[in-house]
Amino acid sequence: MNIMYITITAQKLGSTYSPSSADFVDYLGKENQGMEEGNENMEYFFNQYHDQISAEEVVREIDDNTAKLEKSEPRFYSITINPSKYELKALDNPNLDLKRYTRELMKDYVASFNREINGRPVSIDDIKYYAKIEHQRTFKGTDKQIRENQPYATKILQLKHNIEKMENGTLKGNIKKMERRIKKLERQAPHQQNGQRIVQDMVKAGSQSHIHIVMSRKDASNSFSLSPGSKYKASDIELNGQIVRRGFNRDLFFDKAEKTFDRTFGYQRSFTEKYSSRKEFINNPRMYFNSLMRLPTNEKTIAFKLLRESGLPIMGSIPFNKAQVALKVFNKLRQGLEVAIKSSSIGI
Incomplete structure (x- = not known):
């Protein structure tokens, strides 16, 4: 991914909201499995003011902070902050820098x-949150690499089953020939990593650091509900003769998150990385295209490089100096990027 994306989700257990944060917190401890207490590589939870918070404390604090919430209401939300590989390169120390960024982001x-x-x-003291930094990602079944490798995986599995049958005498055939076919299919699979076919649950190469945040629906006093998934956009209404403020401004949050990163780490964000540009890509592709074509040549080169790296369906090369480039092709790009834009939204 060459753009930062942030997701905010209400945690569900099937069709209902999770009654406890225990399973989610346990999931966030997966990278610590097998480590002994005190291991320097162990990642603990942290919040705005404290480090090295245990998983047990997180579960207790989140689960005890649910006064007057119905079963039909989420108890807690999770936020995931996913910096791009370019943003991660701007960090001197991913652990310390991402922790610092998280604390600024929550403001x-x-x-x-x-x-x-x-x-x-x-204010920042009104919310109850706990964050954890992870440094690995694994390929999931929904990833493009897994989906496009699947036909090869299916054939390889069938050949392995046939070899087992040959070994136990229930099928006749040439085992050596079968093994050569398997090796050939392994090489032919379109998506490889370090010389191996990419398979589900394989750890992704390169810097994959990201941040998970678990956050109580109720404020720190357990008295007020603070929902980032409010159905109301930020607005003021009159109720019983009084002006009542309500809602959460998600656009403002995503825009601030980007600017805070740039300010904190002196990051020079390119045109295609900007949240405002990505919104324009969806809402007004022609204007986005015109803005792209007016960029200086070096910035334009970077912009198209980033678009190609996104795995978007670019049909051939788009000449930089021809404004009459086929808009139909460009609209295919827009459809692809729409997935990334949806990732930078609140899913409830």
């Missing part, structure tokens, strides 16, 4: 609520 998060608590804006 942007509370500033995006159009709410008041006891007559004042929501």
Whole structure:
């Protein structure tokens, strides 16, 4: 991924909301499995003011902070912050830098609520959250690499089953020939990593550091509901003669998150990496295309390089100096990027 994307989701267990954060917190501990307490590589939870918070404390604090919530309401939300490989290169120390960024990001998060608590804006001390940094990602069944390798995986599995039958005498055939076919299929699979066919659950190569945040639906006092998944956009309404503020401004949050990263690490964001550009790509592709074509040559080169790296369906090469390039081709790009834009949204 060559753009940062952030997801915010209410945690569900099937069709209902999870009654406890225990399973989710346990899932976030997967990279610590097999490590002894005190191992320098062990990643602990942290919040705005404290480090090395245990998983047990996170579960207790989140699960005990659900006063007056119905079963039909989410108890907690998760936020995932996924920096791009280019953004990760801008970090000197991923652990310390991402922790610092998280704490700044959560200030942007509370500033995006159009709410008041006891007559004042929501502050960082009003939310109860715990974050954890992970450094690995694995290929999932929904990934393009797995899906496109699947026909080869199916054939390889069938050949292996046939070899087992030959070995136990229930099928006649040439085992050596079967093994050569398997090796050939392994090489022919379109997606490889370090000379091996990419398979589900394989650890992805390169820097994969990202941040998971588990956050209580209720404020720190367990009195007010603060939902980033509010059905209301940030707005003011009159209720019983009084002006009531409500909602969460997701656009503001994503925009602030990007600017905070750039300011914190001195990151020079290119045109195609900007959240505003990606929105324009979806909402007004012709304007986006015109803006792209007006970029200086070096920036334009970078822009198309990033678009190609996204795995978008670029049909051939798009000449930089021809504004009459087929818009139909460009619209195919737009359809591909729409997936990335949806990732940078709140899914409930």
